[in-house]
Amino acid sequence: xxxxxxxxxxxxxxxxxxxxxxxxxxxxxxxxxxxxxxxxxxxxxxxxxxxxxxxxxxxxxxxxxxxxxxxxxxxxxxxxxxxxxxxxxxxxxxxxxxxxxxxxxxxxxxxxxxxxxxxxxxxxxxxxxxxxxxxxxxxxxxxxxxxxxxxxxxxxxxxxxxxxxxxxxxxxxxxxxxxxxxxxxxxxxxxxxxxxxxxxxxxxxxxxxxxxxxxxxxxxxxxxxxxxxxxxxxxxxxxxxxxxxxxxxxxxxxxxxxxxxxxxxxxxxxxxxxxxxxxxxxxxxxxxxxxxxxxxxxxxxxxxxxxxxxxxxxxxxxxxxxxxxxxxxxxxxxxxxxxxxxxxxxxxxxxxxxxxxxxxxxxxxxxxxxxxxxxxxxxxxxxxxxxxxxxxxxxxx
Ligand SMILES: [Zn+2]
Ligand SMILES: [Zn+2]
Numbered sequence: 001x002x003x004x005x006x007x008x009x010x011x012x013x014x015x016x017x018x019x020x021x022x023x024x025x026x027x028x029x030x031x032x033x034x035x036x037x038x039x040x041x042x043x044x045x046x047x048x049x050x051x052x053x054x055x056x057x058x059x060x061x062x063x064x065x066x067x068x069x070x071x072x073x074x075x076x077x078x079x080x081x082x083x084x085x086x087x088x089x090x091x092x093x094x095x096x097x098x099x100x101x102x103x104x105x106x107x108x109x110x111x112x113x114x115x116x117x118x119x120x121x122x123x124x125x126x127x128x129x130x131x132x133x134x135x136x137x138x139x140x141x142x143x144x145x146x147x148x149x150x151x152x153x154x155x156x157x158x159x160x161x162x163x164x165x166x167x168x169x170x171x172x173x174x175x176x177x178x179x180x181x182x183x184x185x186x187x188x189x190x191x192x193x194x195x196x197x198x199x200x201x202x203x204x205x206x207x208x209x210x211x212x213x214x215x216x217x218x219x220x221x222x223x224x225x226x227x228x229x230x231x232x233x234x235x236x237x238x239x240x241x242x243x244x245x246x247x248x249x250x251x252x253x254x255x256x257x258x259x260x261x262x263x264x265x266x267x268x269x270x271x272x273x274x275x276x277x278x279x280x281x282x283x284x285x286x287x288x289x290x291x292x293x294x295x296x297x298x299x300x301x302x303x304x305x306x307x308x309x310x311x312x313x314x315x316x317x318x319x320x321x322x323x324x325x326x327x328x329x330x331x332x333x334x335x336x337x338x339x340x341x342x343x344x345x346x347x348x349x350x351x352x353x354x355x356x357x358x359x360x361x362x363x364x365x366x367x368x369x370x371x372x373x374x375x376x377x378x379x380x381x382x383x384x385x386x387x388x389x390x391x392x393x394x395x396x397x
Contacts, residue, residue: 041080041267041338042354044313046306049274049291052283054083056149056271057165057197057225057250061095062131063088063153065254069131070138072253077144079257079268083283085151086135087165088128090176092155096126128152128172147278156180158202161211164221165195168284180211184220193287194221195248198228199236206233221245223287227269227296228252229260234386237301241384246287247271247302249294269296274306298340304383308391311341311381315352317374317393320359327364331374332357333393343376343391350376 043051059065097115151167166187177183200206223246257268275286293302314337321330335352362372
């Protein structure tokens, strides 16, 4: 009897385990997937144009960056950008050298394909169109409403020549020439534009060299980086205005923007482009007509007129109180943009954080006896000759 009981109990226990095993799922989600949280950067319409956020200077693991083209697309989208150009180096392709080493055991004869720098081989090894295509494929897969511009970077000696980006091209593989001027002419003949990058990099000045005088003089240069990464080149603002060139602010990202800009508490450096729509044609048109502002480390850099248009479009300024006895008016200022604006009046600083109201009281002009209008110096805007623009806010617009 006792033995029978033990057997019966064992059967019951095994049976219960079998039931339990059946009810335990084999794979469970630890959390539910939600849409990726992009950093939305809200900016107003300016003079009827949309304000798009772009970065026209980014590297990938195919030249000397550490992120793939697909990774760059995801990164730019998450950072709140609308348009980017991946601009890998023709001449510095340490990534390609590494790939060739990795695939060497799988080549037919076990010998790696020899890496040939462009300068030595007078040719390019990498298929630069394929690099762009990788980014295009990722964009299609992700479905982000972002625009990709085809580009590359050409470089020579920093002291005498420097680095330049070629943008808005169909074919990146037929531009290279040992003679940089000839390469520039190739870009222009194919409808591309050329941007002079980081003009004071590895030099003590941002002034033009003999080579620059020649290529600028020939009309081959369309724009200059007034900001690259976290560096601002103040002299370049005047050059752009005087010579009708477009101002750019780009990251020149080689690592990741999360690692480089996020710890500083700033958005990645970018170019704000005032265009009708997010198409290659409209963005190119805006660039050729110099409708840009560079944004870097919380500072806006550009032509005074565009800076002030942006300020007035972003700030809502209303009269909230009039004290006739004291001859004072109090204004309510609301910054309807994601960019913090720092306004100064004498020694008083008004920090207009995004979407937060600020009050400012203005009295009467002693000489004219007229009520003073809300006029400020904009501390985080830089115009020509390293100066802050002075702004009068539009009232009750
Ligand atoms: Zn460069
Ligand atoms: Zn670069």
